[in-house]
């Protein structure tokens with residue numbers, strides 16, 4: 507079975523998504539997500555200009571061989587652009603193989619290890635009352651685990667707080683260009699404020715509700731250690747990206763000082779980014795997305811490695827992972843033994859029309875459905891009606907103007 511066509515589809519039904527669609531000589535199609543938020547077109551070029559010519563004519567069944575030849579054959583290894591492109595090929599090939607077998611992908615990955623996939627959703631509010639409303643809204647939608655992000659007194663716009671338009675930083679426009687929104691940051695103010703937020707949430711919603719928090723790479727290891735310790739009374743499910751973890755050694759310091767569980771990895775794209783973190787059991791959850799880690803094949807290997815160190819999965823699943831990437835994640839979640847939790851914020855109705863999917867969400871849990879493959883169909887016409895829009899992630903500056911991690 508040969509690959510005879512490979513199309514890269516860019517669509518923006520509210521935000522940009524990049525999708526690879528492979529077609530075999532038997533007319534079977536497979537989809538893979540290649541969306542790299544804010545740098546989308548670099549992956550489009552990587553696929554169109556450098557990968558598609560290599561794929562045409564190759565055996566669609568040889569997933570591992572194709573993966574290895576794209577990874578090793580480029581000579582220039584790793585990095586988000588390369589690994590997002592390889593991920594799209596890997597997932598599209600798994601989609602095809604599962605369709606040929608007439609089975610949902612999770613069956614090819616070993617079958618279901620659980621009945622359904624537990625998720626967490628995002629609550630946010632510029633103030634505590636707004637945050638409480640957001641938590642209540644999620645509970646009404648059925649979520650049973652909730653990530654808590656709030657504004658910080660004195661700061662105009664902070665990561666994760668976009669419920670209230672008035673508080674969100676907007677991108678600026680200059681000539682024909684769209685420039686990133688600039689948010690502001692003060693680590694001291696944040697560290698003083700956050701424990702009181704969790705105290706308020708615990709008082710309002712009780713001790714049982716699993717709560718998560720994302721520090722979004724903004725702290726040094728010693729600051730992260732202090733935050734983890736100060737949050738211990740509130741029994742977090744996890745503290746995420748407490749410090750930029752390119753410096754894996756820094757996590758030793760954090761780990762020595764706090765028993766708050768730690769989750770890291772959404773910006774990582776190979777197992778090598780995790781060697782110290784997993785090998786020394788310095789974290790509790792690995793957070794990579796199927797889309798940015800080279801696909802289902804390497805992510806499954808990462809989870810097997812993590813399992814040896816009692817570390818669980820927590821696949822990255824914000825709005826900028828397309829329903830194609832989300833579907834692949836849910837199949838993997840259902841199949842692996844050391845599943846932890848799946849991030850899920852859902853997509854707009856329009857996005858769900860462009861990418862019609864078999865996976866379902868109810869009662870705070872996802873299920874991939876029983877459609878053969880990953881269970882996603884792309885509506886090419888609707889996708890084309892919503893072309894690419896230039897967009898950037900926000901940037902971040904300290905109060906004296908210094909650039910800080912966003």
Ligand code: GCO
Pocket residue numbers: 543720722772822823824826849899
């Ligand atoms: C998360 C992430 C996202 C990222 C986003 C960047 O935990 O879901 O931190 O919100 O910021 O994916 O594109």
Ligand code: MG
Pocket residue numbers: 720722746747772
């Ligand atoms: Mg995150």
